[in-house]
Amino acid sequence: MASQIISLSSIATPGNRMNLDEIMQQKAEHLGCGTHGGSGKASCGSGAGQGDLAPEIWEKVKNHPCYSEEAHHHYARMHVAVAPACNIQCNYCNRKYDCANESRPGVVSEKLTPEQAAKKVLAVASTIPQMTVLGIAGPGDPLANPEKTFKTFELISKTAPDIKLCLSTNGLALPDHVDTIAKYNVDHVTITINMVDADIGAQIYPWIYYKNKRYKGREAAQILTDRQMLGLEMLTERGILCKVNSVMIPGINDQHLVEVNRAVKSRGAFLHNIMPLISAPEHGTVFGLNGQRGPTAQELKTLQDSCEGEMNMMRHCRQCRADAVGLLGEDRSAEFTTEAIMAMDVDYDLEKRKAYQTLVEQERQATADAKMAELETLVGEQSDVKILIAVATKGSGRVNEHFGHASEFQIYEASAGGAKFVGHRRVDLYCQGGYGEEEALETTIIRAINDCTAVFVAKIGGCPKASLEAAGIDAVDRYAFEYIEQSVIAYYRGYLDKLRSGEIVHGLRGDAQIRQGAYVAA
Ligand code: CLF
Ligand code: SF4
DSSP states (O other): OTTOOOOGGGGSOHHHHHHHHHHHHHHHHHHTSOSBOTTSOBTTSOOOOGGGSOHHHHHHHTTOTTTOTTGGGTOEEEEOOOBOOOSEEOTTOOTTSOOTTSSOTTOOOOOOOHHHHHHHHHHHHHHOTTEEEEEEOOBSOGGGSHHHHHHHHHHHHHHOTTSEEEEEEOSTTHHHHHHHHHHTTOOEEEEEOOOSSHHHHTTTOSEEEETTEEEEHHHHHHHHHHHHHHHHHHHHHTTOEEEEEEEEOTTTTTTTHHHHHHHHHHTTOSEEEEEEOOOOGGGOOHHHHHTOOOOOHHHHHHHHHHTOSSSEEEOOOOOOOTTOEESTTOOOGGGGOHHHHHHOOOOOOHHHHHHHHHHHHHHHHHHHHHHHHHHHTTTTOOOOOOEEEEEOOOSTTBOOOBGGGOSEEEEEEEETTEEEEEEEEEOOSSOBSTTOTTSOHHHHHHHHTTTOSEEEOSBOOHHHHHHHHHTTOEEEOTTTTSBHHHHHHHHHHHHHHHHHHTSSOOOOOOOOOOOOSBOOOO
């Protein structure tokens, strides 16, 4: 299970999936990287298809926006904040805010009772038909609040059985609840694992509370890692898909996360999500106050790349809040306050949801077909040039956002192997701290995408375009409303043509910054 991979090719029909895999096979042969290791995972980073996944696994991941990078362009998740308490302390967490294991610091969610949560799920499901997953991810640890967490799952599985259930935990209490997790058909569990070495753990966790006793330092970290590994093994033995989140903390666990990756892979984890530490003094965390920095964009990408051997890496995590609603890159939680939900006339229509999702599948198919056609134009291409391209998008896999309206940019790596999603950069329009309020938005965005050769937008004004050009970033609006991956490949082909004609010179771009300041927007 650990070696299975999800990608755009996964969504093709059996007929054209073969074609896409064949194209990737041909490309890999040209590039001399081979296509599949013994595990069946494409070793050139191209991705394999649904054919690599057992049908029951495919059923679990195909519409889960976190477990499938491709699905995240089309399907939404929601969280309900029913779990306030926590049983450990992380040095990157301030309890005033949501659990930073699945949330950005500085975000506070509105806490709900299980009954309010169930009503909220129905309200969202009837308003956002592409919402397919309900997650409980805080604001504390869901398994430190087992009654509220499982009551919520029970209510939702009765009233909205088509919605997948998802859980995120620090893992300390996990072994005690694996049977209950299985009983409620929770198909997806995330465990935050930042270390498998208690000496490193002691630098991250000052204490844990276990079996009515507080443990500190190395002893606490040893108990935590033992419980996390046991819980992971118990879940994978039962066929429950496990994702591991790790917070990358430079100088503390950055090198060590390669070992963590090996440890969780060997225990059957399906996906590894290495997230950047976001740390600023205003968050009031130990790390924020002692000046512990987060990684740069390239440090994060390099670590993710080095762990991508035989395990799927998640690169599209948005570190969303404990009451997040919507596509991963957006947040519609403000529309669904408790007051608004209680006043809502909920019409949960399963047939309407299915009909909408059929349309989404047609759009996914068209995206796959467009990528496949464009990939054919790269067959035989030998270049080892790689470039990063930032994309302003509102979802659906298209270049469909105005430069000035973008709150984030998706980052694609273009190479002779095609287009690959490698991350995203958030650029809050209402920043407090971090890059500094006095700085112009253009400067903020340029810092966030400074390692990119081009930025694709639906529209852009003359001034920002000139600023980007001055920074060496090509502002491109000719792919407005086109499919992203098809456009990335087309641009890359043109880039190579220009290189070969001597029109341009390929130079290495610098590093980029990951947003560190507090978030006041979702
Ligand atoms: Fe929520 Fe987490 Fe489930 Fe997704 S989020 S409980 S697996 S449904 Fe997703 Fe959000 Fe990242 Fe979490 S983008 S923070 S990985
Ligand atoms: Fe905070 Fe989550 Fe860590 Fe608990 S597990 S201390 S809520 S980050």
